[in-house]
Amino acid sequence: MPEKQPIPSAWTRPKRHREQPALSREHIVSEAVKLLDAEGIDALSMRRLGARLGAGATSLYRHVANRDELIELVVDEVYGEIEVPGPEDLESWRVAVIVCAHGARAAILRHPWLVSVLGQAGLAYLGPNVLRLNDRMLALFEAAGFGTREADQALGTVMAYVIGIGISEAATLTMLGRSGQDEREWQDRLRPAAEEAARDYPRLLDQFAEHAREDPRKIRDDDFAYGLERILDGLENRPAS
Known part of the structure; x- marks a missing residue:
């Protein structure tokens, strides 16, 4: 052999x-x-x-x-930049998972190249920082009553959401960086064309008008937090196995 x-x-x-x-x-x-x-x-x-x-x-x-x-x-x-509080550090496992998820998103936005290599073939993910994060996240879900297999599934679900959102945000911010414009400038330049394209779609027009009054970064932050909360709602209220 x-x-x-x-x-x-x-x-x-x-x-x-x-x-x-x-x-x-x-x-x-x-x-x-x-x-x-x-x-x-x-x-x-x-x-x-x-x-x-x-x-x-x-x-x-x-x-x-x-x-x-x-x-x-x-x-x-x-x-190694991502904080993962232990279940004993905060009042609930859910708060700890939120802290970790926001930390992972922040790391992606600081290092937008990261999303292009996370799924690269050959990565064994055996580094000490990756193992530390995964082990402590699993501990959080186990503290919430998840079994070993379900804790792994819950961790995968949360991180898939974080990485998926991160890919979109990192691509946008990379494009803006190359253009020399910030998000507000880009939004203002795009708005007339967007409103013209959506003139037959009143719901989209209402959204464009609402977004025009808000800071683009705050919109991204709020959208990320909303999606994360709904995922955790689903995990917290999952049917008993």
Whole structure:
């Protein structure tokens, strides 16, 4: 029987103990996040990153096997920014889940490139920050009376909502960033064309008029909170199994 190949992951490959002075995996990951935030996922390459660090790509390969492994590492780095209160820290599991969901959304909006790699093939999701978040979220649902399997399903449902909304918001904000306009400017420029296109649809016209009076960011925040609350309503009032 042929020998099984190890899972290709930054978290399963043995670490090399000899570290080049002034260059470490942590430093490489930190600089990679800065590069991604500034220029997006298409700009990430070992050669480009090495140039930012003042090191050749060969030096980076002593610490990170390849670009896919680097992506695993930066994803886990961002997950480390997400707060997950323990069930004992707040008055209810629901409040704790809301805190975590809002934290995950905020992380996506700070690092919009994240949504383009979350589903990338090969990501093992074995990093310490990912595991910490998932374990503590499962603990919240178990504290609410969810069984082991149902807690996993509830966690998947909440995170699918957060990531789905995040994809849309990150795409919009990335587009606006490239245009040099803020959300209000874009909304004001778009409104005449939108109202003309919707002139035979009175409900849409009413929505456009209402949105024109509000801050676009507040609309996004309110919409996210509304959807999250309704998901948690459903989970909290689920039929007894």
